[in-house]
Amino acid sequence: xxxxxxxGICGIFQKLSTNHISAESALIWMMAGFLLLQPVLFxxxxxxxxxRLGVTWGLLSGVLSNVGAWGLLAAMKSxxxxxxxxxxxxxxxxxxxxxxxxxxxxxxxxLEGVGVLCxxxxxxxxxxxxxSRDVT
Numbered sequence: 138x139x140x141x142x143x144x145g146i147c148g149i150f151q152k153l154s155t156n157h158i159s160a161e162s163a164l165i166w167m168m169a170g171f172l173l174l175q176p177v178l179f180x181x182x183x184x185x186x187x188x189r190l191g192v193t194w195g196l197l198s199g200v201l202s203n204v205g206a207w208g209l210l211a212a213m214k215s216x217x218x219x220x221x222x223x224x225x226x227x228x229x230x231x232x233x234x235x236x237x238x239x240x241x242x243x244x245x246x247x248l249e250g251v252g253v254l255c256x257x258x259x260x261x262x263x264x265x266x267x268x269s270r271d272v273t
Contacts, residue, residue: 144227151210152219160210167206205229224263228256 154163209226213219234253237243 148219148223151223152213155210155214160207160214163210163214164203164207167210168203221264225260228260231256 151163151167154166158166205226209222212222212226231253234245234249238245
């Protein structure tokens, strides 16, 4: 519930910020907000105590996370509706679902496959613009 609440409100704040500043500036301020949490989140271990491979994967994850966040902010800045852009961008786990069997050797159940199909249908329904009918 914490994730749902925090990310849900964050989507509103992201749209509000891009109404006033560029996507790049909003991303910088978003990272500054993250840095404010570092004293609480960082466990206090020395960097040398972490495995090199773990740090490498973590850094790559951070880079891609920021590229994705910039894309979301840029879509909002260019006029995208928060009610469409945020749910669409929140579908990034679909890529994980498709890649996990190949790269991580995980299996996908039929029920999980149905869930993916439902998520794709949701994207289509969310992004469909209602056309107004001229009643004469």
